[in-house]
Amino acid sequence: MPKPALRVLLTILMYSGVVVFLYPYLSGHLYTEILVVIAGAALTVVSGLCRCFLTEGDCRGHERHVSKPAP
Numbered sequence: 001m002p003k004p005a006l007r008v009l010l011t012i013l014m015y016s017g018v019v020v021f022l023y024p025y026l027s028g029h030l031y032t033e034i035l036v037v038i039a040g041a042a043l044t045v046v047s048g049l050c051r052c053f054l055t056e057g058d059c060r061g062h063e064r065h066v067s068k069p070a071p
Contacts, residue, residue: 003055010051017043 001009021040024033 007051007055010047010055014044014047014051017041017045017047 017040019040021037021044023040024030024036027033030037
């Protein structure tokens with residue numbers, strides 16, 4: 001799978017994990033759906049870490065060059 005497609009897929013999974021995490025708060029059933037909160041948080045963290053480690057390594061050509069101030 002190409003890196004741009006993988007990046008998009010992992011970003012969608014990351015944000016869907018946030019939605020799953022917030023659903024019990026918004027519906028008012030926080031204490032009865034604690035496993036949904038844990039699953040949403042886990043999906044968000046795992047997808048975010050995978051996105052960072054698997055797709056952000058292709059930015060080597062875009063290094064930031066800091067110029068020295070003129071005397």
